[in-house]
Amino acid sequence: MAETLLVTPGERLALVAEYDAGSGTCVKDKFICATLVGSKRVLPAGEGEAEQRPRVEVVRSGVEPVVPRVGDTVTARVVRINPRLAAVDILCVGPKPVRQRYSGVIRVQDVRATEIDKVQVQASFRPGDVVRAEVLSLGDARSYHLTTAKNQLGVVYAKSVAGVPMVPISWQEMQCPHTRAVENRKVAKLDA
Known part of the structure; x- marks a missing residue:
C-alpha cells in the first residue's frame, strides 16, 4: 500500500x-x-x-497545467498582423483549454510549405481568425513560434466583413454565405 x-x-x-x-x-x-x-x-x-x-x-496535487510543447497542435486567435508575422493568443493545446495566457507568432516563412517567397501574411490571416497551428519552438521569452505549413493547419474559423462566419471554398479562400464576398486565407483542410 x-x-x-x-x-x-x-x-x-x-x-x-x-x-x-x-x-x-x-x-x-x-x-x-x-x-x-x-x-x-x-x-x-x-x-x-x-x-x-x-x-x-x-x-x-490537482490538475496539471496545460502548457504548449514542441510538436503540439494548438488552437489560437490572431490578435494582430504585420508584413512579417501574425501574432496570436493560444487558446487550446490539443483539445484542452489553457488557463493562462500564452502568446505565439506565425512568421511569414512558416505560413505554408510551398512558394514561401510569395506568402503575404495579410492574405493568409486577419485579426479575429481562429487558426490551428503546430508549435515549432519555444521561441523567445515572449512567444512560441508556430507553423501552419501543413494541409490540416491554418484558419478554421473566420468572420467576414459583414460579421458572418465564413465557409472555406478552397485551400486559400473563404466565402461569406450572405454577401458572397471571397476573402483570402490560409485555410486548414477539414478532417473527413
Missing part, C-alpha cells in the same frame, strides 16, 4: 541509503528532498529484485 503525505519543495523525505529517488524529488547530501508541492508516495520495492529499494516520489 502506498503512503501519501503533502510536502513542499526542499522538504526532506527519506534517507538515500534506505530509498530510491523517484519523480518530483532530488538528492541533497544524504537525503531525498521534494522538488515540488504535492503528495509524497512511497512505492514498494519490485518483487524478485534483491537490489531494489522502495521508491519515494512526489506527485502534484
